[in-house]
Amino acid sequence: MSTDVVVCGAGVGGLATAHALSALGLRVLVIEKQPSVRAVAKGEVFQPSALAALRTWGVEQRLLELGALGLHRIVVRDQCSEPMLSLDYRGLPGPDQDLLAHDYPTILTAMTDCLDFNVELRRGVLADELLRDETGRVVGVRVKEHGQVSDIHARLVVAADGVSSRLRRAASIEVRRLDYPHRLLCLELPASGEQPPDFSAYVTDRGMRLCYPLPGDRIRLYLQVAPDELRGLDEPALAAWCHTALHQVPALRQLIDRAVASLRHKQVLPVSRHIASRLTVPGLVLVGEAAHSVHPMAAQGMRTSVGDAVHLAAELARSGDLSLTEVDDTLLRYTERRTPELIHIGRMSHNATRMTTGTMWLGRWFGRRAARRTSANPQLLRAVTSNMSGIGARPLTTFDRLHQFGLVPHLGARGRTAQSNHQAHFSEQRKPNEI
Numbered sequence: 001m002s003t004d005v006v007v008c009g010a011g012v013g014g015l016a017t018a019h020a021l022s023a024l025g026l027r028v029l030v031i032e033k034q035p036s037v038r039a040v041a042k043g044e045v046f047q048p049s050a051l052a053a054l055r056t057w058g059v060e061q062r063l064l065e066l067g068a069l070g071l072h073r074i075v076v077r078d079q080c081s082e083p084m085l086s087l088d089y090r091g092l093p094g095p096d097q098d099l100l101a102h103d104y105p106t107i108l109t110a111m112t113d114c115l116d117f118n119v120e121l122r123r124g125v126l127a128d129e130l131l132r133d134e135t136g137r138v139v140g141v142r143v144k145e146h147g148q149v150s151d152i153h154a155r156l157v158v159a160a161d162g163v164s165s166r167l168r169r170a171a172s173i174e175v176r177r178l179d180y181p182h183r184l185l186c187l188e189l190p191a192s193g194e195q196p197p198d199f200s201a202y203v204t205d206r207g208m209r210l211c212y213p214l215p216g217d218r219i220r221l222y223l224q225v226a227p228d229e230l231r232g233l234d235e236p237a238l239a240a241w242c243h244t245a246l247h248q249v250p251a252l253r254q255l256i257d258r259a260v261a262s263l264r265h266k267q268v269l270p271v272s273r274h275i276a277s278r279l280t281v282p283g284l285v286l287v288g289e290a291a292h293s294v295h296p297m298a299a300q301g302m303r304t305s306v307g308d309a310v311h312l313a314a315e316l317a318r319s320g321d322l323s324l325t326e327v328d329d330t331l332l333r334y335t336e337r338r339t340p341e342l343i344h345i346g347r348m349s350h351n352a353t354r355m356t357t358g359t360m361w362l363g364r365w366f367g368r369r370a371a372r373r374t375s376a377n378p379q380l381l382r383a384v385t386s387n388m389s390g391i392g393a394r395p396l397t398t399f400d401r402l403h404q405f406g407l408v409p410h411l412g413a414r415g416r417t418a419q420s421n422h423q424a425h426f427s428e429q430r431k432p433n434e435i
């Protein structure tokens with residue numbers, strides 16, 4: 001069979017690409033190896049910069065119908081809940097001033113519900129190998145479905161098959177994965193009536209504890225753990241560990257019973273970051289985590305995946321036709337424009353991660369200092385808020401970094417509160433979005 005575009009993987013990256021490319025009038029076939037959406041904890045919080053695209057595709061509305069929550073703030077707090085750094089999105093320029101939160105299966109369901117008529121989604125189909133022509137250009141994929149092998153020819157193959165991408169390997173694109181020296185214990189607390197008001201990262205001497213509300217009065221809780229910390233713990237020992245971890249943060253003590261009760265459904269995840277050595281080869285483009293990943297707690301993965309799709313569609317829209325040469329020229333342009341943005345998002349996410357996850361004395365000291373000094377500096381606070389939200393992003397300068405670490409002073413910040421600083425930032429001129 002043949003189609004204009006075959007998208008391999010129906011996660012956020014693949015579905016976003018299907019939306020963006022079908023809006024250009026292209027015939028898109030999405031293949032997904034899982035027969036149904038799996039109930040796992042993954043991306044749940046969309047940054048504001050993704051919302052315009054989700055709105056255009058009807059997905060924002062669908063998510064709201066399904067109960068998605070809008071959150072205004074990301075707050076880094078100390079162990080006693082005192083805000084060290086508050087990124088308040090209500091001052092962002094433009095209409096999108098909220099994070100949008102729902103669970104990953106519902107996000108995928110909403111994105112699938114809104115697909116256009118010229119998108120076909122086939123589940124239970126594994127993209128196994130790349131098909132190439134005599135020049136070596138990628139011209140399709142060989143797939144497996146119920147043990148049967150067949151070929152799908154396409155002008156463009158989109159590898160949206162996630163962090164361990166088989167197609168990336170088949171295209172001989174290298175990645176260097178950098179592991180963080182910790183894992184995340186992930187818990188979903190059932191409805192209780194009381195919910196945290198925002199996305200709060202508590203910085204403790206044993207690592208970060210992250211907490212935010214989910215629809216249905218549920219709460220998502222992530223606890224940072226050292227790689228071997230939970231090894232060999234039986235049920236009571238694990239419950240005791242969880243009790244101690246939450247007891248350390250007074251604001252989270254009320255969650256202890258529910259957290260312990262939800263331990264039997266826990267996920268423990270290794271965390272890493274990467275960026276592929278290249279985003280495209282002739283006939284094939286990597287999107288989403290096939291191309292890049294950051295620490296999950298930076299909450300940047302989904303908006304970046306949506307951004308890949310939007311940027312790819314914008315480049316394709318600029319092309320005159322869908323001839324193979326035109327597609328390949330488009331892929332080169334896409335690589336050239338998208339790569340610096342991905343490097344920026346990767347660096348910014350890594351810095352945010354270091355600020356909150358250091359457990360050694362020096363790392364913690366630097367992290368806290370950087371958070372507090374960012375909070376006290378209007379320009380810096382605005383830049384960091386913009387960078388995290390993806391709206392009006394501005395990479396930090398060397399001067400900004402020096403100031404964050406207290407190596408140069410910022411006289412203008414003296415005497416201002418974090419709130420007045422924030423208002424001062426956002427009264428300035430609007431900058432373009434980066435998603």
Ligand SMILES: Cc1cc2nc3c(=O)[nH]c(=O)nc-3n(C[C@H](O)[C@H](O)[C@H](O)COP(=O)(O)OP(=O)(O)OC[C@H]3O[C@@H](n4cnc5c(N)ncnc54)[C@H](O)[C@@H]3O)c2cc1C
Nearest residue numbers: 009011012013033043044045127161162288289299301302
């Ligand atoms: C614990 C956790 C929490 C996170 N929280 C956030 C958050 O709050 N906000 C945020 O923005 N990001 C978050 N992220 C990151 C976010 O989940 C990812 O960036 C996003 O899911 C990437 O989407 P994707 O489509 O590239 O990959 P995936 O979601 O992994 O989708 C890839 C799809 O491809 C399919 N597939 C794989 N191989 C094949 C094949 N050979 N053939 C066919 N199909 C295949 C898979 O089954 C899967 O459905 C989090 C990640 C984790 C792990």
